[in-house]
Amino acid sequence: LDITSKLDPTDYVGFTFFVGCMAMMAASAFFFLSLNQFDKKWRTSVLVSGLITFIAAVHYFYMRDYWAANMESPTFFRYVDWILTVPLMCVEFYLILKVAGAKTSLMWKMIGLSVIMLVTGYFGEAVFTDQAALWGAISGVAYFVIVYEIWLGSAKKLAVAAGGDVLKAHKILCWFVLVGWAIYPLGYMMGTDGWYNSMIPAGNIDVAYNIADAINKIGFGLVIYSLAVKKQDVNA
Amino acid sequence: LDITSKLDPTDYVGFTFFVGCMAMMAASAFFFLSLNQFDKKWRTSVLVSGLITFIAAVHYFYMRDYWAANMESPTFFRYVDWILTVPLMCVEFYLILKVAGAKTSLMWKMIGLSVIMLVTGYFGEAVFTDQAALWGAISGVAYFVIVYEIWLGSAKKLAVAAGGDVLKAHKILCWFVLVGWAIYPLGYMMGTDGWYNSMIPAGNIDVAYNIADAINKIGFGLVIYSLAVKKQDVNA
Ligand SMILES: CC1=C(/C=C/C(C)=C/C=C/C(C)=C/C=O)C(C)(C)CCC1
Ligand SMILES: CC1=C(/C=C/C(C)=C/C=C/C(C)=C/C=O)C(C)(C)CCC1
Numbered sequence: 001l002d003i004t005s006k007l008d009p010t011d012y013v014g015f016t017f018f019v020g021c022m023a024m025m026a027a028s029a030f031f032f033l034s035l036n037q038f039d040k041k042w043r044t045s046v047l048v049s050g051l052i053t054f055i056a057a058v059h060y061f062y063m064r065d066y067w068a069a070n071m072e073s074p075t076f077f078r079y080v081d082w083i084l085t086v087p088l089m090c091v092e093f094y095l096i097l098k099v100a101g102a103k104t105s106l107m108w109k110m111i112g113l114s115v116i117m118l119v120t121g122y123f124g125e126a127v128f129t130d131q132a133a134l135w136g137a138i139s140g141v142a143y144f145v146i147v148y149e150i151w152l153g154s155a156k157k158l159a160v161a162a163g164g165d166v167l168k169a170h171k172i173l174c175w176f177v178l179v180g181w182a183i184y185p186l187g188y189m190m191g192t193d194g195w196y197n198s199m200i201p202a203g204n205i206d207v208a209y210n211i212a213d214a215i216n217k218i219g220f221g222l223v224i225y226s227l228a229v230k231k232q233d234v235n236a
Numbered sequence: 237l238d239i240t241s242k243l244d245p246t247d248y249v250g251f252t253f254f255v256g257c258m259a260m261m262a263a264s265a266f267f268f269l270s271l272n273q274f275d276k277k278w279r280t281s282v283l284v285s286g287l288i289t290f291i292a293a294v295h296y297f298y299m300r301d302y303w304a305a306n307m308e309s310p311t312f313f314r315y316v317d318w319i320l321t322v323p324l325m326c327v328e329f330y331l332i333l334k335v336a337g338a339k340t341s342l343m344w345k346m347i348g349l350s351v352i353m354l355v356t357g358y359f360g361e362a363v364f365t366d367q368a369a370l371w372g373a374i375s376g377v378a379y380f381v382i383v384y385e386i387w388l389g390s391a392k393k394l395a396v397a398a399g400g401d402v403l404k405a406h407k408i409l410c411w412f413v414l415v416g417w418a419i420y421p422l423g424y425m426m427g428t429d430g431w432y433n434s435m436i437p438a439g440n441i442d443v444a445y446n447i448a449d450a451i452n453k454i455g456f457g458l459v460i461y462s463l464a465v466k467k468q469d470v471n472a
Contacts, residue, residue, distance in 0.1 A: 003298045004305030007312045009362035018316045022294060026287045026320065033268060033283055037276050232276070 007068070016210040017064035024057035027218045031225065042228035045095045049221030052085045052092075056217050073191065073206050079122045085217065086114045092224060093155060096169060100162035106154060110146060117142035125192060133194030140185060150174050169227040176220050183212035243304070252446040253300035260293035263454045267461065278464035281331045285457030288321045288328075292453050309427065309442055315358045321453065322350045328460060329391060332405060336398035342390060346382060353378035361428060369430030376421060386410050405463040412456050419448035 007014060031050030035043055059081035066074040094107035117139045124135025149155055151174050159170035189196045191205030243250065267286030271279050295317035302310040330343035353375045360371025385391055387410050395406035425432045427441030 004301050006306065006308075009312055009358075015312070015316065018313075019319055022291055022316065022320055025294070026291055029268075029290060030283060030287060033271060033286075034280070036272070037279060 005068075011068075013204055013206050013210075014064065014067055016207055017060060017067050020210045020214055021057060021060035021064050023214055023218060024053045024060055027053040027221060028057055031221060034225070038228045038232055041099075042231050045092060045224050046221075046228050048088055048092055048095065049224050052088050052217050053221060055084050055088075056081055056213060067206065075122075075126045078209065079118060079126070082118050083115070086118060087111045089216075089220060090114055092220070093150060093170075093173065096166055096173075096224065096227065097155060097158040097162065099166060100158040102155070102158050106149075106158075110149060110155075113142045113146050113149070117146070121188065125188060129192065132188075132192035133196070136185065136188055136192065136194065143181070143185070147178055150177060165227055165230045169223055172223050173220065176216060176223070180212060180216045180219065183208055183215075187212065247304075249440050249442050249446075250300065250303055252443055253296060253303050256446045256450055257293060257296035257300050259450055259454060260289045260296055263289040263457060264293055267457060270461070274464045274468055277335075278467050281328060281460050282457075282464050284324055284328055284331065285460050288324050288453050289457060291320050291324075292317055292449060303442065311358075311362045314445065315354060315362070318354050319351070322354060323347045325452075325456060326350055328456070329386060329406075329409065332402055332409075332460065332463065333391060333394040333398065335402060336394040338391070338394050342385075342394075346385060346391075349378045349382050349385070353382070357424065361424060365428065368424075368428035369432070372421065372424055372428065372430065379417070379421070383414055386413060401463055401466045405459055408459050409456065412452060412459070416448060416452045416455065419444055419451075423448065 028050050031046055031053065035046055035050075038046055059077050062077045063074040066072070066077060090107060090110035093110060094102050094104070097106070120135045120142070121139040124132040124139065128135060150170075155170075156174075159167050162170075186200065187203075187205045187208030189200045190203045190208060264286050267282055267289065271282055271286075274282055295313045298313045299310040302308070302313065326343060326346035329346060330338050330340070333342070356371045356378070357375040360368040360375065364371060386406075391406070392410075395403050398406075422436065423439075423441045423444030425436045426439045426444060
């Protein structure tokens, strides 16, 4: 992007891309620079939070330029970002439940589900757009299995076994996945053709995705950051 | 910006953009590289000070190029910057008052007010420029509520309860918000059309904003830095 070219002051979508890009950069600086203060056990979790926002910062940089040049949804970059960051969030769940004995099989199961969710979503949004509703439904099933797994399945049992601050953090993260992540399918329904078009108000898919990303990537990371802060006080 | 193209030596506005950009970069380096010396409790505050100047450095980089190319106020980038840095300053108030038991509700209230202040200001300055005076007035009300909150409201009570160095730092920050921040509405009145044009001398809005940013972002950060230095001596 030629940063000196004039921007339309009412391009609110572009505005959210710029704010999102800088917010992700700042969040990465925050997580990376705070690493030193944590115990080794929790440092990895905070580091992964920083990786998630760092990956997002780079793609927001691309996406805001793509948007400014084409005024078109940067679906390609969006999914490049998600295919890396969503599995990393599954890793986060695993990392905080490790104290309660979580196995890597739980992590791989969640990663597998998230990859199915994203690949089918990409097909619906970018490739087989005529069957957007069908692909979205398959994606949605994978999403619900993830929700089930962490709210009621084995991840939940491990969180209960860990108890205390870990259980509290797990609960907040569960709400992120149920409410924060639900913004994405809503954005998808606003931006694709399907039976749902009469029910969901038309809107800009990118504004929805950008707000959701800010909440989920930065908010999720901050929950893990506060858990690490609490654990550090306990051991100090 | 092609840095080798000839610059007009009397382009004082451009000069302040260049100085501002480098000052923000240097301030970020200063805050980030000093982090190690502080206790955990105060490190976060200094880190946030560094984030504020870091975000500003990036946007000053854009703004000085935009100015050099178009000789026009880079309002878009200005507000992308503020929408991130002003809420972070509200976080700073919360962080230093946490020792006295500040609740996150105080932080969210201040963040909400600052967002209202900036969104309405943006509307007046960039979108609905015909009603600049009206939008500026709404923005000003939000600004006064912030001033009230920290000078006389619950933030003030917490600062008194904390006493000592925290109270002293809080008082200085209160002056920043009352005097330093007041430069912005003055700049706004110099740069927009309204009943106030006959009272306020015409001037360049960007010079006002650039000076105010240097004072508020770097000065504000240095106050927090000195508080952290004092606290570190106490515990050493
Ligand atoms: C259910 C569903 C979807 C879900 C997407 C989700 C849940 C994305 C989450 C992304 C995150 C959390 C990124 C942050 O790092 C799609 C693919 C839009 C397609 C429509 C159905
Ligand atoms: C009251 C008022 C305004 C106030 C702006 C302020 C107070 C901005 C502060 C920015 C800071 C502190 C940035 C530094 O990081 C506007 C929006 C110009 C619009 C006119 C009315």
